[in-house]
Amino acid sequence: MDIVASELTKSYGLEKVLDRFSATFRKGGVTCVMGASGCGKTTLIHILMGLIQPDSGSVSGMPDKKSAVFQEDRLCEEFSAETNVAMVLDAHADRALIRTHLDEIGLQDDRLKPVREYSGGMKRRVALVRAILAQSDVLFLDEPLKGLDERTKESVVSYLKRHFNGRTVIMVTHDRDEVTAFGAELITLSRGCEE
């Protein structure tokens, strides 16, 4: 089932961030929401995730099982990369699978260190593995390649594409190259409206 956003409006005080925004996110497809900073991309993705309520409008077809990479990494800093990933999985989840994914994304030597000791790019990759391994039908990616150098970006894009596994992916970015890299459908936001 496609995810349909209808006439979403959201204001913060006098500032209207989203103004009757409507879009359809195709089931199993990758959709990029693009736009300049402050145009309402993160507000939109937070409404879709159910973290904030729109002033008006609705979202239909949203699956229960969601996973996400937020604009910030939102990791539990005291714990290792492995634990940060395991905490969103079933209690009986295979730890070897977590290790395989952390290896695949280039964190093989550091997976048992607390993530507070990680660099920004390493934390980002842990957040990506967490979102990929979580059982979900929809995957939200808010600027997923933020803080990664060009070489790492390439390997991360390839990692993500290998593991989307038919999930609906809704991604926020302001980089057109990323839209191309993921072969995504594009929705451009301009001051809260679809262009």
Next chain:
Amino acid sequence: MEKTGAVLLALCIWQAGAMMLNRSILLVTPLTVAGRLGTLLFEADFLYAIAFSFLRIAGGYFAALAVGCILAVLGGRHRFLEVALWPYIQMIKSVPVASFIILCLIWLSSSSLSVFISFLMVLPIVYTNMLQGIQSTDVKLLEMASVFGINWFRKLKYIYLPHLKPYLMSACSVSIGLSWKAGIAAEVIGIPDGSIGEKLYEAKVYLNSADLFAWTVVIVLVSVVFEKIFLRGLKRFYIRLERS
């Protein structure tokens, strides 16, 4: 090393002061206190008195720790409960401990008085610290947990407990000493049979400064050992949690 030197210097000053004063009823020398402590160790009811007071004061302390944490969780989740609890917590914080002791003597037996007084002194400290900790938990991590559908047990383990560590450690550290001070004060007023408070009361009645000082040293030692063991246990719990 520096602290040991400072303690030795303080003992020397105490010894010199007591020798200059030369009136043991006002101030005994540390050597006399040490001698009295040595004889106390072999008295039949020495360990019984320590066990009697320890079990009650520690019991009140742990009960307050549990109740304070539960109330803080409830107050943190429901604003109306936080507001409803506010006058009770403020009252417990402000009312002098002696007033509570006398009031409780009317309500309770003297042997359970120190449990209740220790509980009352610790409760507001634990509640206030834990509530502050819960209310300052990173909302972004809680949002992450909500999106991923993380259950309450994992939220407790991975988000709340690590965040609450400094609040819990601080509450425990501050309140242990206070529970002993208030608990012993309650025993001195309530005079339950076989308690450390009773020994202090007898020392006062017979103007026995050596006993007073010796039992005070015992109270300080038991309180410090209890604090060290408990806080070390708490730290080990957190180390194991972070390694899990």
